[in-house]
Amino acid sequence: MKIAYTMPKGQLVLTELSEKLREQGIRTCGIVQADTVNKDRHRCDMEVRVLPDGPDISITQSLGKEASGCRLNTSALAEAAGEVAQRVNGTYDVFILNKFGEQEASGGGFRDLIAQALENGAAVLVGTNDINEDAFKEFSGGMAVHIPPTVSDLKAWIES
Template sequence: MKLACTMAPGRGDVDLVLQRLAVDLAARGIRCCGTVQINSQPGDAAGPCDMDVRVLPEGPVLRISQSLGREARGCRLDPAALETAVGLVEERLRSGADVLIVNKFGKHEAEGRGFRNVIAEAVSMDVPVLVGLNALNRDAFEAFSGGMATDLRSNVRELEEWVQRNTMLEFQET
């Protein structure tokens, strides 16, 4: 199975690595499909960050967080925006991709929604899938993957090497 996950200790670190990976792979001629997350600080720097995803390869960028107010607790994910991103990625996957990158196997995926079906579809199409993961959803991801996913360090070079091995494509020099 061509499925791998990566985790990083710092908040947002996996997002930065996956963004860099997507840019580097595209520069090498690899057709990337999926999403990378972009966090930005809102005007009120004391509040939680805004979460956007860029649909690969060229966009659009979609806001996937809801503004629930400064004191709000709990999940701020906008499920409708996430499902819009899922639909766009699914469409692009069917048009052809060398690799699927999913910024996060999160709560929605753990509950059977979000990118879960897109990940399964890519695996069934023999398209390598790389997923960002956090400790909260690790058990759900392990159950979903049947323990068959490869764990990779959150290092761009290691991730690129995994993609190259699993796509069997010649990478263009950058």
């Protein structure tokens, strides 16, 4: 079982990594943050790209720039998970999840898909944050290694 996590802190390092892997012919499954720029968006608004080649799905509710409540659209997240579920039993080398977040920490979200990817023998790479790091470590049974959030370090781990 090969599982790791990184803490990109707002960087699109997993997105960049997925593009580099694609260029090298390394097959991916999962989701990464789509590199979408919109001047009217809030910093927490997010679209994800289902790997390897889409679709892009907005997983946040548009509440306006000044809104401070939770923006996650759980039905859109479920849609993204459904898209990945259609691909998880296919052929790929690396499963990437842009964020092990609150949904995963509380037992939902992409947890089952991570487990399925591991069962399929793929390397699994998950992004997380300080809030959910302990929940991810518990979920992985302490088997996940921490990788610094750089494309070169993440790529080296995948290739090892």
